[in-house]
Every structure is written in C-alpha cells, then in structure tokens.
Amino acid sequence: MKILKVIHGFPPDYMAGSEVYSYNLVKELSKTEEVFVFTRVENEFDSNYKIYNEVDGNIKIRRINNPERDYNLRDKYFNYSVEEEFEKYLNEVKPDVTHIRHLSHLSTNIKKKKKKYSLPIIFTIHDFWMFCIKGQLINQFGERCDGPTPEKCQNCSKYLTNLDEIKSYFKHMKETINLIDIFVSTSKYLIDFFVRNGVEREKIIFSKYGFDKNLINVKKKNIDENTVIKFGFMGRIIPTKGIKVLISASKDLPENELYIFGRIGKKKRFLEISDNIVFKGSYNNSTLNEVLSSFDVLIVPSIWVENAPLVIQEAFIANVPVITSNIGGMKELVKDGINGYTFEVGDSEDLKRVIKTIVSKPTILNQLKIDEKEVVDIKDEAQSIIRVYHNLLKDRSDKLC
16 A cells, blocks of 8 residues: 655654654554655755655655745645645655645645545644644633634734634635545544534544554662652643743752753743753653653643643653643543642642652652553554555445445
8 A cells, every 4th residue: 555644844854742753653654555755844055845855764755845934824834836746746656545644834735636636635633733823722822722713813823914814724724624534633632622623523533642662661660758759851842831830840849850851952041940950951762761761750741732742651651650731632641640640730839739749758659550551552553544544445445336
C-alpha cells in the first residue's frame, strides 16, 4: 500500500512532540508499507517553495521551503504555491491513502485534490486548529476560550482582519472537515469537542499514540521517608505550558530541586527563578533515559487543554509518577491518587499543595500503580492504523461496486 503522510513539520528540522511521534510512526509503517511524506522546511537562505527530496531509510520525503512568517489570515490556511507542488507530488506518488497530521504553514486547499483524484483522506487531530486560529483555544489574554465564534476569533486573532474574513475562514474549515473521511483522535475530550462543533461521531476513531518502548528503560526506584524528591518538567518553554504556574509553585520549596528540560534562551531573565530551579537545556529521543532518570516526579502544568501529552506517557513507560492539570487529555491519562496526581489548572497554590504533600511523605509515591502496559507500543499502533486504511479502502471499493 502507498501511504502519503502530510505534516507541517518533520524531523530533523522540527523536533516537537507531534513531529517526533509522526516520524516514529512513519518509520514503523515503512517496514511493511511504501511511505511518502510531504512536509515543509523554513530555509531563509533559499528561494521560496524550493523542493528538497530526501530518503530516510525506507521513507521518501519531499520538503517544500516555506519560510514566510508575515502572514495575513488567509495565508495561514491558503497557499496556492504549496497546493501546486502537492499536486505534482500526488501525480508522482499516486498514493492509495493520504494521512494528514497538520496543515498549518501548508495549505488546507489540498483537500480539493480529494475529488480530483478520488483520494481517501485520514486526519489525525492534535489540537483545535480546525476551529481555532491559534490552535490551542487560548484567547488574547492568555485565558482558555470556551469555544470559537467569529466575533471572539476576530478579537483574538493576531492578524489584521475583519469579521467577513473570519466567517470565510470558518466556512472554509467546515468544507475541509466535511471532505475528510476519517478523523483519528488520541483523546476522548477532543472527540467530544469535535462532535459538539458539528463533526459526525461516526467519522472519528479513538486511537492512542504509540511509543517505541525500547527507547525508554523502566526505573525501579525505592522511595523511603528520607528521600529528597526531585521534580522535572519536559517540553516547550512557552506560556501555555504553564511555566509560570510551575515556577511559582516551586520557588518556595528550596530543599527540592526542579529540573526544567527545554530550550529557553534569553527569556529566562524574565522569569522569577529561585536557586532550586535548574534549567537543563534541550533534549531529544536519544537522551530520554538520561532525562527521565534525573528526577522522581514529572510535572505537566499546561493551561491549555492538551489532548494526550507524549511526555506523560513516556514517564509512565519509565515508571515515573506525574502531576498534571485536571483538564482534557491530561486528566484522562492521570487518575488522581491512582497513577499520579492532578491539580486545579492554572492554580500555583494547588500545585504547591500537591508538591508539599509528596515532599512531606515521599513514600506515598510507592503506592501509585503506574502500568506501562496502558501505553501503546508503536508496533501495535502501526498495525491498528493500517487496518483503518484497509477498512477505508474496502468501504470505498464496496460503494463503487
């Protein structure tokens, strides 16, 4: 089977969670299927829309150079140059299915090719981008939005725009959604959100992220009453990840170190950091074991409604307990007092309460039941996704008969 994967960023140029996960899944799929990737790169030293063809093992990759950053709203989801190059790639590859991971910085209009080429389309939902201009349902004040409307989105948009343009954006996204055959969601929260916003429930499949468990060793830690607990954070250091909440909760606990793994750069000087907070810099898949071994508890304090944070599941594989915000897919993964702890989202005092409870009695961590078997193996996910492809192709074939 020929599978064409479409994503806005792909390693090694982009190494955030969804991009690394996509690479690992594509690599697994390529063991039995013929896999192609259409993605973008931002290379300001080269001409716009230059094409780069690469091969990584069994994976054939086409990258299109799209370094433009000064978008208007329409440019954010429409790009005819990208669309033209995508069509050329379709003609070369002639895929059986197209699996879209994200279209930001590419073009949602590639969905037009569905009709022209009678192309089955699967779309994995990673965030709220098809309903929210920013993707995270966080408004202009840094607060969670309870749902999109043209009026709210106009006020929130960082692009100079008017209400008619916003309404056009909503109309176009609805048309795009209607042309997708199957959505894949890694959280039940996102399924409910998409259904509330008009997507047929029958079109959405729940499927957890898969992980290469060989990359992570299980840590068997013996916590006693004298253990000085070390806490950790892994990920992008941006406001919606709850960094200020985390720092505020940790700075009054001088005996317990907090290790923050992620790139921060010059922004560090604007954060009120105490001596027990240590910035450890960037990390990648090859250093996961080292990172997860350096602390006893992972904290995931995001203020936006994350669907299924990869770091939580990586911590579970390593038998590392997690404290996280009590919303969305984070709450689905971490059951308070069973396999980890939750706190009131955005509330640094409540997070501090949870931290102090652990610090005052470290042995409560031994009572948690963390089951790495609840985390899906990448091999199993690949087989599950292949079945989705086959079923979709069979359904289409039956309808044509």
